[in-house]
Amino acid sequence: MQEWRTMTPDPILWNDWHPVAARCTLDPGRAHHTVLLHVPLVVTIDAAGTIIARRNDGAPLQQCERYGLVWVCLGTPVQPVLAIPEADEPDRPPVVVGAIGVRAAGPRVIENFLDLGHLGYVHAGYLGDDPQTRVLPYDVAPLPDAGVHGGLIATRCRMYQPKASPAATEGFLVDYFYKVERPLATCLYKDNPVHRDRFDVIYLFVQPVTEVTSIAHPLLLCLPDGTTPAALRAFQQIIFMQDKPILENQRPARLPLYDGAELPIGADRSSVAYRRWLAAIGLRWGVITATEAAGAPR
Numbered sequence: 001m002q003e004w005r006t007m008t009p010d011p012i013l014w015n016d017w018h019p020v021a022a023r024c025t026l027d028p029g030r031a032h033h034t035v036l037l038h039v040p041l042v043v044t045i046d047a048a049g050t051i052i053a054r055r056n057d058g059a060p061l062q063q064c065e066r067y068g069l070v071w072v073c074l075g076t077p078v079q080p081v082l083a084i085p086e087a088d089e090p091d092r093p094p095v096v097v098g099a100i101g102v103r104a105a106g107p108r109v110i111e112n113f114l115d116l117g118h119l120g121y122v123h124a125g126y127l128g129d130d131p132q133t134r135v136l137p138y139d140v141a142p143l144p145d146a147g148v149h150g151g152l153i154a155t156r157c158r159m160y161q162p163k164a165s166p167a168a169t170e171g172f173l174v175d176y177f178y179k180v181e182r183p184l185a186t187c188l189y190k191d192n193p194v195h196r197d198r199f200d201v202i203y204l205f206v207q208p209v210t211e212v213t214s215i216a217h218p219l220l221l222c223l224p225d226g227t228t229p230a231a232l233r234a235f236q237q238i239i240f241m242q243d244k245p246i247l248e249n250q251r252p253a254r255l256p257l258y259d260g261a262e263l264p265i266g267a268d269r270s271s272v273a274y275r276r277w278l279a280a281i282g283l284r285w286g287v288i289t290a291t292e293a294a295g296a297p298r
Contacts, residue, residue: 010285012149012183013037015075017082019205019217020053022096023068035209036072037285043070067094067219069205079147082185086201086221095229097218097236099207104247105286106184106206106214107255107278112247113186113204114178114270116157140273143179149281154178154270180274183283184208194225202236211286212253216240257283258290 014037021032026045034041040056053063053072062073064081071081087094102109116138136158143151157176180186184206189199200222207215218240220232257279278287 009037009075010283011075012281012283013208013285015073015078016182016184017064017071017073017077017080018184018207019069020072020207021051021070022099022217023051023065023070024096025099026051026070034207034215037074037208038210039074041072068096069217069219082147082181084187084201084203084221089221091224092201092221093229095220095222095232097220097233097240100216100218100237100240100244101209102214102216102244102247103212103253104214104250105212105254106208107274107283107286108247108250108253109206109214109216110180110184110186110204111255111271111274112243113188114154114180114274115268116159116176116270138269140269143181146181149183150277151182152178152180152270152273152277154273178270180277183278183281192223192225195223198223208285214286252288254286254288256288256293258288258293 018036020034020036020041021043023045026032026043028045028047032043034043041053041061042056043051043053045051051063051065051070053061053070055061055074062077064071066081067084067087086092136156138154138157140152140154143153155177157178159174159176161171161174174191176188176190178186178188185203187201187203189201192198192200200220203219203221205217205219207217209215218236220236222232255275255278257275279289
């Protein structure tokens with residue numbers, strides 16, 4: 001099945017906001033070139049700190065800056081940039097991890113983030129380890145008070161982790177819950193090893209470059225536990241770089257949305273729910289729909 005297509009813009013993603021750069025990486029002496037939904041963009045910052053994002057062809061686009069990231073909408077936004085209440089808490093300043101290119105469709109990247117089953121194998125010694133690799137039963141439900149397209153929430157997620165974060169000095173059973181708030185935006189809340197009554201928050205925003213290539217923009221909102229921003233950033237980069245070869249070797253590169261495409265197990269409840277939600281809202285970018293799989297004309 002063809003893995004790269006030139007297609008009309010997906011209205012869901014075309015009319016949503018996507019991160020395309022981080023303020024901390026912009027240099028007044030050098031333009032930042034990137035691509036969003038096959039559209040070449042250039043982002044510049046002047047000596048006064050003013051950021052301008054534009055299309056290479058000069059066509060207008062909308063931009064804003066939040067959480068240290070530059071956001072762009074190629075169409076007409078149907079909702080604001082995702083609101084993150086924890087970003088307003090003074091004791092957890094946002095930490096931008098960096099832009100990480102990955103040869104995988106955006107929905108594949110989000111699905112991998114939701115996958116509890118791989119933690120004990122891909123991230124052994126950090127987010128899981130033998131023999132405690134079993135995924136305990138957890139719940140998935142529609143996200144209350146979600147945006148225009150709805151969303152998902154997975155609760156009662158628990159995994160033993162030898163090193164849940166840079167501040168962890170011993171392994172413990174970590175409580176999680178996940179939210180999917182936009183097709184290419186997800187987050188997890190997990191126990192902090194020092195502040196056991198509050199959660200660290202990790203967001204993953206995925207910039208869709210082509211249908212089978214993406215740029216991941218992780219964002220950390222962690223509690224003060226003695227870990228420096230540099231150490232938080234390095235830890236998260238290690239975790240993502242362990243995921244990267246797995247993602248880049250998945251076939252098909254686009255995420256199948258039809259039943260029977262891939263055999264799920266009990267640990268995949270969030271993945272199955274994510275796929276069904278994408279199918280229900282009609283996403284067409286970076287996925288293989290049931291209609292396409294059946295060979296029907298698009």
